[in-house]
Amino acid sequence: MRKWSRMPAFLRCDEVRYYYSILKRKERELKIKFALDKFFAFGLLCIFFIPMCVIAVMIITDSKGGVFYRQKRVTAYGKIFRIHKFRTMVKDADSQGTLVTVADDCRITKVGAFLRKYKLDELPQLIDVLQGNMSFVGTRPEVPEYVKKYSREMRATLLLPAGITSEASIEYKDEADLLDAADDPDRTYIKKILPEKMKYNLASLENFSLINDLKTILRTALAIL
Secondary structure (H helix, E strand, O other): OOOHHHOOHHHOOHHHHHHHHHHHOOHHHHHHHHHHHHHHHHHHHHHOHHHHHHHHHHHHHHOOOOOEEOOEEEOHHHOEEEOOEEOOEOOOHHHHOOOOOOOOOOOEOHHHHHHHHOOHHHOOHHHHHHHOOEEEEOOOOOOHHHHOOOOOOHHHHHHOOEEEEOHHHHHOOOHHHHHHOOOOHHHHHHHHHHHHHHHHHHHHHHOOOHHHHHHHHHHHHHHHO
16 A cells, blocks of 8 residues: 555545555555455456457447447546446447436347346456456446545545445445436435445445455355356
């Protein structure tokens, strides 16, 4: 982790420092976590290379557009990167609706619905883990527009790289259904869902350990199954 004096100005506040102090004491575990991230990301990319190629062919034959969805997201220290996900929506979907996805979103393609159901659209994020922009476990990366709405305490989640999965992701695995019932999905997400998810994310920072990360990965696998 960076020294406190080298943190971006928007992170240097008392609310964030509380979580920084906890994580700083676990710096050795964090180094192991990030080394394991790279090791397993490379191994899984090798294992899933052929299945990912098959998925890529399915996507481009199902609808117009590229294979990947490369939206801007925010990770550690406020760094903006372009996430790798398999495209599950029609071309230029971001300009045709909200930034969040509801259950019966008309922008989702046939192949996209299948990929989303089994979380297969997340596989390319192994590339982001290998690049150091993400981790296997951590707060899901939000778009810059939503990060601007963070409270000071919420900013603490930007002390570590964003994650492929998290306790919040498991608890809100039916998030799309909740948003589908909302009159204004964007407002509902910012005002209701995001603050609740952040409670889980901040608790995960407080209780960080490699064992807890492993438990989260196992719980994610069970939730998908």
